[in-house]
Amino acid sequence: MAAITFTPTLPLVPRKAPHVLTIAGSDSGGGAGIQADLKTIEAFGCYGSSVLTGLTAQNTKGVQAVHAVPTDFVIKQLQSVVEDEAPVAIKLGMLTSATTIRALAQYLPTIEKAIVVLDPVMISTSGHYLLPDDAVEALDDLFPFVTVLTPNIPEAIRLAGFKGEVGGLEDMLKLAKDTQAKTAAKTVLLKGGHAVISRDEVLRYKGQYEIVWEEGDDEDDTVEVLSEYKSLTQVGAERDYVVDILVTGTEVVALFVGKKVISSSTHGTGCTLSSAIASSYAIRKGNDVPAGGDVKILKRAISYTQSAIASAFPFGHGHGPLNHAHLSTRRALPPPTRHNPHPFLTHLIQSNLPLWKSYVRHPFVVQLGNGSLPRECFEHYIKQDYHYLRHYARAHALGAYKASSFTDITAFSEIALHIARESEMHVSYCAQFGISREDLMAAPESAPCAAYARYVIDIGTQGDILDLYMAVASCLVGYGEVGLWLKKQVKEEKAVLEGNLYRRWMEDYSGPEFLTAVHKGIENLERRIAQNPPSEEHLARLTSIWHECVRLESRFWDMGLYKLL
Numbered sequence: 001m002a003a004i005t006f007t008p009t010l011p012l013v014p015r016k017a018p019h020v021l022t023i024a025g026s027d028s029g030g031g032a033g034i035q036a037d038l039k040t041i042e043a044f045g046c047y048g049s050s051v052l053t054g055l056t057a058q059n060t061k062g063v064q065a066v067h068a069v070p071t072d073f074v075i076k077q078l079q080s081v082v083e084d085e086a087p088v089a090i091k092l093g094m095l096t097s098a099t100t101i102r103a104l105a106q107y108l109p110t111i112e113k114a115i116v117v118l119d120p121v122m123i124s125t126s127g128h129y130l131l132p133d134d135a136v137e138a139l140d141d142l143f144p145f146v147t148v149l150t151p152n153i154p155e156a157i158r159l160a161g162f163k164g165e166v167g168g169l170e171d172m173l174k175l176a177k178d179t180q181a182k183t184a185a186k187t188v189l190l191k192g193g194h195a196v197i198s199r200d201e202v203l204r205y206k207g208q209y210e211i212v213w214e215e216g217d218d219e220d221d222t223v224e225v226l227s228e229y230k231s232l233t234q235v236g237a238e239r240d241y242v243v244d245i246l247v248t249g250t251e252v253v254a255l256f257v258g259k260k261v262i263s264s265s266t267h268g269t270g271c272t273l274s275s276a277i278a279s280s281y282a283i284r285k286g287n288d289v290p291a292g293g294d295v296k297i298l299k300r301a302i303s304y305t306q307s308a309i310a311s312a313f314p315f316g317h318g319h320g321p322l323n324h325a326h327l328s329t330r331r332a333l334p335p336p337t338r339h340n341p342h343p344f345l346t347h348l349i350q351s352n353l354p355l356w357k358s359y360v361r362h363p364f365v366v367q368l369g370n371g372s373l374p375r376e377c378f379e380h381y382i383k384q385d386y387h388y389l390r391h392y393a394r395a396h397a398l399g400a401y402k403a404s405s406f407t408d409i410t411a412f413s414e415i416a417l418h419i420a421r422e423s424e425m426h427v428s429y430c431a432q433f434g435i436s437r438e439d440l441m442a443a444p445e446s447a448p449c450a451a452y453a454r455y456v457i458d459i460g461t462q463g464d465i466l467d468l469y470m471a472v473a474s475c476l477v478g479y480g481e482v483g484l485w486l487k488k489q490v491k492e493e494k495a496v497l498e499g500n501l502y503r504r505w506m507e508d509y510s511g512p513e514f515l516t517a518v519h520k521g522i523e524n525l526e527r528r529i530a531q532n533p534p535s536e537e538h539l540a541r542l543t544s545i546w547h548e549c550v551r552l553e554s555r556f557w558d559m560g561l562y563k564l565l
């Protein structure tokens with residue numbers, strides 16, 4: 001018999017994975033409990049061990065039965081694990097009985113220096129009581145050893161003995177502080193999933209607490225062209241927010257704010273978050289738990305959990321599980337979801353937000369909106385824009401020439417024709433400034449205009465169809481953004497329409513005809529990308545084309561403002 005040899009193609013570099021131990025119940029359905037914990041710990045690159053406190057016969061529809069593991073056997077498991085290798089972090093979940101809790105309270109202080117995260121699981125998502133009353137009382141014995149306590153609102157109400165309703169953020173802040181005071185846990189993260197908070201309510205606490213927004217959701221990051229199209233595709237409720245409150249010592253330290261994701265795939269969310277927190281602490285650099293709580297460590301765990309919900313796949317007939325593997329199966333770009341139907345455009349804009357802002361909030365645009373832009377600047381700009389439109393139409397004609405499908409040939413040709421019509425509007429528009437067609441044709445083309453046009457045509461010549469779509473996108477999307485933003489500025493009385501010399505320009509770019517074209521352009525890009533997800537490398541190339549065009553657009557406004565030739 002031939003010998004079977006195994007030759008690893010990559011050198012195996014031994015790496016020490018931090019040991020995270022979960023002490024919790026088993027969920028036969030695999031969505032919550034020990035199963036969710038181990039999947040999460042693994043996703044964070046840690047090594048997971050487990051001590052079972054109870055077995056549940058459970059699925060996504062509910063808990064059918066609970067079988068408690070005898071306390072002495074819980075402790076036997078714990079001894080076996082710890083005696084071999086001490087954990088860096090311990091997560092405590094469904095603890096099943098008062099006797100088990102008391103025994104753990106005796107044993108935990110003997111484990112040196114481990115971070116302890118307690119998720120005080122009391123009731124399952126499906127409404128099943130998982131912890132008897134006397135066990136809830138026994139939790140008092142555990143609190144002195146807890147580093148982070150992660151109750152949801154009903155659990156915090158029970159733990160704090162909170163009287164009254166928890167309606168808004170003010171009540172939640174009080175509840176979070178009361179829970180910390182009652183339990184004396186070093187850190188409390190009150191999970192706000194049971195309450196819906198408005199953006200305005202959050203903003204009331206700006207300056208008082210650190211507000212950690214979900215990526216791209218900061219007030220200053222608002223991108224009109226994305227919010228506008230989001231509002232077309234999203235239902236109102238999704239615009240509401242979930243706020244998790246971090247209390248360290250006796251002080252509220254931070255509010256974690258994210259859009260509420262409407263999903264039925266939430267079974268095991270609490271288990272996942274608390275394991276993610278334990279793992280996030282385990283992989284931190286340095287051993288100390290920073291004073292004042294560690295916002296970054298918690299933010300990493302919260303983001304992981306939110307993405308696990310957002311990317312969940314359907315399973316079972318009730319509350320489905322999360323997607324714990326989303327980090328390793330992540331593509332260069334997330335797929336479009338109801339929550340974010342435009343992941344590609346979101347990526348392009350967020351990948352260099354200051355650059356994008358320098359384009360769409362350029363002083364030329366601001367002055368145009370408030371009417372203070374000198375007329376000769378605008379005239380210079382509009383003449384150059386006429387030249388640019390010609391090149392922009394040529395770029396689309398080039399697209400039609402390079403395209404291989406009738407769909408693309410038609411799309412490019414139609415846009416080229418549309419630009420030709422738009423240029424005629426330009427001519428009639430310029431007449432009101434006393435600029436004739438001859439003046440437009442005779443104006444020498446400026447360097448910023450030539451540079452931009454050269455770049456777009458070059459990309460179109462050298463690259464493929466998607467490169468060309470990319471090179472023409474920032475102009476289309478950016479002018480849509482400018483039009484919408486100016487419209488909003490008018491509403492907020494920061495820009496004026498009445499008596500503004502540039503009123504027609506503003507109305508054209510915020511009007512339905514132009515915005516429909518912008519919408520079509522965005523949908524086309526998103527569809528292409530979703531059908532053919534790019535590799536990291538390809539995405540980087542597309543992104544660099546976008547950045548270059550955004551930069552050249554910004555130079556185009558400079559040219560207008562400073563009358564550059």
Ligand SMILES: Cc1ncc(COP(=O)(O)O)c(N)n1
Nearest residue numbers: 025026032033124125267268
């Ligand atoms: C074994 C076990 N542990 C914890 C939970 C709570 O999870 P959820 O609140 O999502 O039902 C559960 N259902 N089962």
